[in-house]
Amino acid sequence: MLLTLMGTMIILLLLGFPMMVPLAAGAFLTLILNFPNVNPSMLIQQIIGGVQPISLTAVPMFILAADIMTSGEIANRLLSFVVKIVGHKRGGLPIATATACTLFGAVSGSTQATVVAIGGPLRPMLINAGYTPSFSTALIINAAIIALLIPPSIYMIVYGVVGGASVGELFIAGVGPGLLILLFFSIYCWFISGKEHSMQRATSQERWQAFKEAILGFTFPIIIFGGIYSGIFSPTEAAAVSVLYAFVLEYFIYKSIKLSDIPKLALRTGIVTAIVFILIAVGQAFSWTVSFARIPNLILPPLLGTDPSVLRVLAVLSIAYFLGCMFVDPIVVIMILTPIFKPAIDATGLDNVLVGTIVTLQAAIGSTTPPFGCNIFTAIAIFKQKYTDVVRGVPPFVFILILVSVLLVLFPQIALFLRDMAVAR
Amino acid sequence: AEYNWRLACEEIAGSVADLYANEFARLLAEKSNGRIHLDVYPSGTLGTPTEMFELCLNGAIEFGLVGPGQCGAIVPENQIFALQFLFSDDDMLNEKVLASSKALNVDLAAKYEAKGLKVLSYFSEGAMYWSSNKPLLTPEDFAGFKIRVMPSEMLVETYKAYGANPTPLSFTELYSSLQLNMVEGQENAPYIIQEMKFMEVQKYLVASKHNYYIMHNLANADFYNGLPEDIKAIVEECVAELRPYVYKVQQELNDQRLDMMVKAFKPGQELLVLDQEQRMRFREIAKKADETYFKLSGDPEFAKNLLETFRAEMASAEKELAGK
Amino acid sequence: MKYFSLLDTLCERFERFAVSWSIIVMAFVAIANVLSRNLLNHSFTWAEEVTQFTIVWVTFVGMSHAARNGAHIRMSALSDFLGPKARKVLMIIVCIGTAALMFYLSWYGYIYVAKLAQIKKQTLGLRIPLYLIMLWVPVGFVMTGVQYILAAIKNMTHEGIYVSKTVLEGHAEDQESFDF
Numbered sequence A: 001m002l003l004t005l006m007g008t009m010i011i012l013l014l015l016g017f018p019m020m021v022p023l024a025a026g027a028f029l030t031l032i033l034n035f036p037n038v039n040p041s042m043l044i045q046q047i048i049g050g051v052q053p054i055s056l057t058a059v060p061m062f063i064l065a066a067d068i069m070t071s072g073e074i075a076n077r078l079l080s081f082v083v084k085i086v087g088h089k090r091g092g093l094p095i096a097t098a099t100a101c102t103l104f105g106a107v108s109g110s111t112q113a114t115v116v117a118i119g120g121p122l123r124p125m126l127i128n129a130g131y132t133p134s135f136s137t138a139l140i141i142n143a144a145i146i147a148l149l150i151p152p153s154i155y156m157i158v159y160g161v162v163g164g165a166s167v168g169e170l171f172i173a174g175v176g177p178g179l180l181i182l183l184f185f186s187i188y189c190w191f192i193s194g195k196e197h198s199m200q201r202a203t204s205q206e207r208w209q210a211f212k213e214a215i216l217g218f219t220f221p222i223i224i225f226g227g228i229y230s231g232i233f234s235p236t237e238a239a240a241v242s243v244l245y246a247f248v249l250e251y252f253i254y255k256s257i258k259l260s261d262i263p264k265l266a267l268r269t270g271i272v273t274a275i276v277f278i279l280i281a282v283g284q285a286f287s288w289t290v291s292f293a294r295i296p297n298l299i300l301p302p303l304l305g306t307d308p309s310v311l312r313v314l315a316v317l318s319i320a321y322f323l324g325c326m327f328v329d330p331i332v333v334i335m336i337l338t339p340i341f342k343p344a345i346d347a348t349g350l351d352n353v354l355v356g357t358i359v360t361l362q363a364a365i366g367s368t369t370p371p372f373g374c375n376i377f378t379a380i381a382i383f384k385q386k387y388t389d390v391v392r393g394v395p396p397f398v399f400i401l402i403l404v405s406v407l408l409v410l411f412p413q414i415a416l417f418l419r420d421m422a423v424a425r
Numbered sequence B: 001a002e003y004n005w006r007l008a009c010e011e012i013a014g015s016v017a018d019l020y021a022n023e024f025a026r027l028l029a030e031k032s033n034g035r036i037h038l039d040v041y042p043s044g045t046l047g048t049p050t051e052m053f054e055l056c057l058n059g060a061i062e063f064g065l066v067g068p069g070q071c072g073a074i075v076p077e078n079q080i081f082a083l084q085f086l087f088s089d090d091d092m093l094n095e096k097v098l099a100s101s102k103a104l105n106v107d108l109a110a111k112y113e114a115k116g117l118k119v120l121s122y123f124s125e126g127a128m129y130w131s132s133n134k135p136l137l138t139p140e141d142f143a144g145f146k147i148r149v150m151p152s153e154m155l156v157e158t159y160k161a162y163g164a165n166p167t168p169l170s171f172t173e174l175y176s177s178l179q180l181n182m183v184e185g186q187e188n189a190p191y192i193i194q195e196m197k198f199m200e201v202q203k204y205l206v207a208s209k210h211n212y213y214i215m216h217n218l219a220n221a222d223f224y225n226g227l228p229e230d231i232k233a234i235v236e237e238c239v240a241e242l243r244p245y246v247y248k249v250q251q252e253l254n255d256q257r258l259d260m261m262v263k264a265f266k267p268g269q270e271l272l273v274l275d276q277e278q279r280m281r282f283r284e285i286a287k288k289a290d291e292t293y294f295k296l297s298g299d300p301e302f303a304k305n306l307l308e309t310f311r312a313e314m315a316s317a318e319k320e321l322a323g324k
Numbered sequence C: 001m002k003y004f005s006l007l008d009t010l011c012e013r014f015e016r017f018a019v020s021w022s023i024i025v026m027a028f029v030a031i032a033n034v035l036s037r038n039l040l041n042h043s044f045t046w047a048e049e050v051t052q053f054t055i056v057w058v059t060f061v062g063m064s065h066a067a068r069n070g071a072h073i074r075m076s077a078l079s080d081f082l083g084p085k086a087r088k089v090l091m092i093i094v095c096i097g098t099a100a101l102m103f104y105l106s107w108y109g110y111i112y113v114a115k116l117a118q119i120k121k122q123t124l125g126l127r128i129p130l131y132l133i134m135l136w137v138p139v140g141f142v143m144t145g146v147q148y149i150l151a152a153i154k155n156m157t158h159e160g161i162y163v164s165k166t167v168l169e170g171h172a173e174d175q176e177s178f179d180f
């Protein structure tokens, strides 16, 4: 059964079928061959269900906001300020990109939206400064996933619910590893940058000028951050508010877009959204088939054995979530795998918050690791890059992410020290 | 096994419904001498509760444990369960009515049957409590109060009747919304409030018992009616034996979790209990939502009769109890 | 043939309308909801239902428009190693295979939607019959399937390797295919 599923998908993928075909065909074939009395229309239900969560609307909304800002003025003004401040330093531009992705991602809670909003305007600048397109794209999609470790994080909420861990504690625990990843990415950027990548140092007058032009753009993260943390709107709604803010700024203040531009921008946003959403949709049908056929229940128990050690549980768990998230939507992976691992976690007395943090990190890595992954798809759709080009730059980043996972398993305090400080009441 | 069946459960492993499901599987195997095998799929593995409901309806799975709120889109008459202060605050009494009510087990069950589903039983997972950052003892306390509700018009209308500002919000965003004060309170069974650690970010826990979290054990009707008589008898026997089991499990779990929460209270945190007089005041005002129920039921005449019958059944049970 | 291409043009117009206005409505509803909740203390219960409908349009009608523009994501790893003739044959197989799957999905989509109509499933607040919303799923699959058939025909009748009726392979990236 597992062979039917994997075999079909890999062959169709290699033949060059659109990515939705291998996912859908794998799911339907497995169902038809193994469960002849289940009507395949149930997979259509799952395909539709895959795009029903209202929280998904954050994706098109942030794309639209980003489109409005890039076709108008805000993005350019903001980025020209960033470049004037750090552009002359070694690795300055990519480090600024990684930091911007972390900040924006932390606020928006959506990695895809981060890829669009930050990657859109910054990628051309990186390429201009002499970085390869593959590196630039890989940097953006990998820096975007740091956001998943920094609150609010949808994966942590899901783990908290299914795995029975405190969502608040998970949020605090994610900050340490998140910042560690940013640090390592920055070091990597510093290493691969040479003098030729640096720009001329801007004068303080030029910097002041750039600051004044960008000031309204700076209020954007303040409004989004402030709005979410003061409870005025939810993270999902923040996406729509950012559309409103971008529109007000570009239309009323900078007068850089016309009303008649809006349908065109919306169409572009809609197509990019459709390309990503149809994959989320058929991906849902695929993962449903996996759980319906009880595939994880067949694989996992033998791996864990009886009375496993802490390290073995953590190792198997990390690998399982990582592999799962390479192919399937992380939320589904968390929901399917967590109940299977829960008895082992409880038996070994592992800190559930630590496990949740590790799981979130694995889910994050999986979403930038080929062959499948939302961030990869988004980058392809947005930057109109070839699959192979996007994937080529990814390995060093994935290596760093795996390194951090290993460190986290060996030194849980990376995640837990902030939590222990906060919970010591 | 001779019969291989599947059951999807809307709740996570270890919850009341999940324990029910596993006990159901155990009893079926035991009573049939291994002829029946039931696979249990807990929350999330087969999609959302609404999707599980449809899977059962279409025969992809044989049984489903889902709450009525999740299938209101298909059997809107079941929105009766969204009406507040319909049940008593005596759990034992509610259990008796759930088991014997003609309104639910005959009249409402017929509406399910018409869509292709057999209701095997209704059972309670426990009373709903309010958690909040201010005391909620009278309808007046709700004036302008921002309470999170599931996206359901029935709930919205009821809380509006109290004068509150009901805010539909997804469950996953609830913890952070309470923490950030986007909403000021919420309603759930004690074990869920404990599980989600809502009291970390709330001040008061109110034993309002304004509603009960009802589950039903549903079977695909074609599948069920097509079973041989002896197998059907086994299923019925198991379902009957599950009643006292799940009542006990539910009581123990909620009591234990409530106890855990109260013991963990920090200074200033408090458990409030509504007295009978306060309950009656809420009960009167909550009736304003009846009209919304009739309208949403799609069959107002039927809904009106159903509600009347059920209230009468409840009243006579309460009277009987008072007489003892 | 003339009527068919007129129909195709109408389809394209419809796709553009459905996709762009779905996004605009989605934004409008969400913004209005935030403002109303904070300023008027009132949440729209119907907001979620309208949003659900717009997502279905964006995803399934948008899928057809993306196919029309050769914008769907695919891995071209293997075909990069093949000669032009083999690549053309492979592309025809891919187009026909994809179209076949789309028609297959639309058939089961139809069955699913018919069932929704039969059990009279409605949205909870506005009480809109759900089949009216979900109808666009099988329709989207059919429209997408037609686009892949057109691409296969184009490959069979013209020089060059086409990923869609109008877009040559490898040109989906540099051609501003979303710009109209």
Ligand code: NA
Pocket: A105, A106, A107, A108, A109, A110, A147, A148, A149, A150, A151, A152, A153, A154
């Ligand atoms: Na985040």
Ligand code: NA
Pocket: A325, A326, A327, A365, A366, A367, A368, A369, A370, A371, A372, A373, A374
């Ligand atoms: Na992946």
